[in-house]
Amino acid sequence: MVRSIRLSLVCAAIGLWPLAAGAADTIKIGWPMPLSGPASVYGVPVTKGAEVAVADINAKGGVLGRKLELMARDSKASPDEAVRLARELIIKNSVDFLSGTLTSAEAPAVSTIAKENKVVFVAPVAKTVQLTAPQNLHPYVFRISSNTEIEGATAARLMAKWTDVKTIGTIAPDYSYGRDAVAAFTAHIKQLRPDITIVDQQWPKLGESDFTSFLTAQMAKKPQAIFCDVFGGDFVTLAKQAGPLGYFKAIDNHLIDGAEVGTVDEAQALGEAYPVGIWSDSYDPVIAWSGESPAHKEFIQHLETAMNAKYGSGWAIQGYSAIVALADAINKAGSTNSDKVSQAMMGLTYETPVGKRTINAKTHETEMGEFWGPMVKEASYPFAVIKDPTYMDAATPTN
Helix, strand or coil: CCCCCCCCCCCCCCCCCCCCCHHHCCEEEEEEECCCCCCHHHHHHHHHHHHHHHHHHHHCCCECCECEEEEEEECCCCHHHHHHHHHHHHHCCCCCEEECCCCCCHHHHHHHHHHHHCCCEEECCCCCHHHHCCCCCCCCEEECCCCHHHHHHHHHHHHCCCCCCCEEEEECCCCHHHHHHHHHHHHHHHHHCCCCEEEEEECCCCCCCCCHHHHHHHHHCCCCEEEECCCHHHHHHHHHHHHHHCHHHHCCCCEEECCCCCCHHHHHHHHHHCCCCCEEEECCCCCCCCCCCHHHHHHHHHHHHHHCCCCCCCCHHHHHHHHHHHHHHHHHHCCCCHHHHHHHHCCCEEEECCEEEECCCCCCECCCCEEEEEEEECCCCCCEEECCCEEECCCCCCC
16 A cells, blocks of 8 residues: 655745655554465465455544455565565555564564564464573564464363373474473373374475375384374375275374364365365364354354355464454554553453463463364365364363
């Protein structure tokens, strides 16, 4: 959008300051996000959710009398590219705030740029605990997603109930997200089930195109259950390669994946190749569930129209919530000054279509849980869905 800044008077003899556009200017939000490649399975719908939030807020008059403007750029899931884009958005495009990024490599990298430039950065997806670890925390970074500690602990509590399981394998991408999630899972499963032995761990690279060697190596160790954190397009590839190998059959589908492969996005991408019977999660199950609110039903209907997709997305809510939280903080601060907005973000409670969320003033974490359950096929839907999705966070008992 072109800024409506005009010179009201130009005088050859007297230099007059141009009148600033003030309220007519947009509030610009820089949004580096994977919009191509395997990670776009999540990145595109997260961006669509942000666009829907911007449209909703603008339709109601914007924020402080100004419209929001989302400046989305394709980070290609590369931390280097995300950093380059963040710098460009701040310096060249003069964005007021940063949000976006998907992977746990991108978000910490962009966080450093936010800190250097004193610009509030709201991370809607990345889970690594390193993002807000004490040594990395600063006034301008906030997370509205879950994190690897919550994810790993929840998966461990669920798997601990499988009393017949004595040996476990893990498989996760070889970077901060996968390493942190597996570390959390391992610590918690050892506490809950000291009788369990971890017999194998596999670390494919992010963006791996051939999982065969990792899968066959793991099968050779004969684990009875698997904790998996492969996600997005990578999980689509893994599942399609694992099925013919008998990988899921060998463990009787005793696999828990905490990387949101329970979303309708992932289920539709896999179709008939989805390994029904595994457990997974989603920030938004989309499909009607017990306790679904009228606000959520309205959100999904709106999203389906905006995306021109019958079932919307389980990921869009993260983009939507990031923009809502930021807009609420701007309103609370009464300013677009990042120092004031940062203060407003601390302790902020904001509404999402799946309930209220609060940002911890000390950790800058929303400490968000997710909806978990086994993946099943139901006659009502042409893809796998979460059976009886149950919201679980760090405080939720599993018994």
